[in-house]
Amino acid sequence: MIQISHQKELENLLTKHELEMFSRLKELIQKLNKISNLTRLIDGNDYWVSQVYDSVWPFFKDSNKLFENKKFIDIGSGCGFPGLAYAIIHPTSEVYLVDSSLKKTNALKQIVESMNLKNKIHIINDRIEKIGHNLEFRHKFDIGTARAVSSAPTVSEYLLPLLKINGLGLIFCGKWQETDHNKLKKAVTLLNGKINKIKFKQLPASKGERNVIFIKSKGNCPISYPRGIGKPSKYPLGN
Numbered sequence: 001m002i003q004i005s006h007q008k009e010l011e012n013l014l015t016k017h018e019l020e021m022f023s024r025l026k027e028l029i030q031k032l033n034k035i036s037n038l039t040r041l042i043d044g045n046d047y048w049v050s051q052v053y054d055s056v057w058p059f060f061k062d063s064n065k066l067f068e069n070k071k072f073i074d075i076g077s078g079c080g081f082p083g084l085a086y087a088i089i090h091p092t093s094e095v096y097l098v099d100s101s102l103k104k105t106n107a108l109k110q111i112v113e114s115m116n117l118k119n120k121i122h123i124i125n126d127r128i129e130k131i132g133h134n135l136e137f138r139h140k141f142d143i144g145t146a147r148a149v150s151s152a153p154t155v156s157e158y159l160l161p162l163l164k165i166n167g168l169g170l171i172f173c174g175k176w177q178e179t180d181h182n183k184l185k186k187a188v189t190l191l192n193g194k195i196n197k198i199k200f201k202q203l204p205a206s207k208g209e210r211n212v213i214f215i216k217s218k219g220n221c222p223i224s225y226p227r228g229i230g231k232p233s234k235y236p237l238g239n
Helices: 007-013 017-036 044-059 083-089 102-115 152-162 178-191
Strands: 071-075 094-099 121-125 141-147 163-173 193-202 210-216
Touching: 007 044, 017 044, 017 083, 017 102, 044 083, 044 121, 044 163, 071 102, 071 152, 071 193, 083 102, 083 178, 094 102, 094 152, 094 210, 121 178, 141 152, 152 163, 152 210, 163 193, 178 193, 178 210
Parallel strands: 071 094, 071 141, 094 121, 141 163
Antiparallel strands: 163 210, 193 210
């Protein structure tokens, strides 16, 4: 079923059923990719390490899953990572997948319809700057994620307005340096949040360095955030 050079890392984390679900997801993405060109990471280690393993490892402590039965939102979901990956390993959580690309949200709808997931899953095609001010979503989530979306300060401005008090945001980054840390610290302070912890992993199969920055909401985010469309990315907080 899985033919990669670092199969054991995944088998140590995931059940047989979960691995089968990820294989099914792979087939669906490959099929849709011929029409929609969703991602180039669809074969071998590109899929199983750079997509699946990279999406799931932050949600484990040793072999024990963390963050079950939560209200979860993933922004910039693309073809479903890490949002659908979280859903597969947390079937009791309610999951919201957000992307501004209609092509991608249409593909996500087809994937979800075909996957027979146990979660209640919502797929939203909109700009995150607008969603952050919608009272249906503002301060409503236990967990928020963003992977390959933008810089950490920009992503923090997207995530913190969505989180409940003490909710956690996971920002997926490559290399992480002191200057990055200082900029993010300034940004989250303005947003009434804090840096909670950092998890580091050298990905298998020489797929590079991964840092996941956990940010935490200390209270309601000031109403002026997130700023208007394009401003968080053009003028990142913390600079």
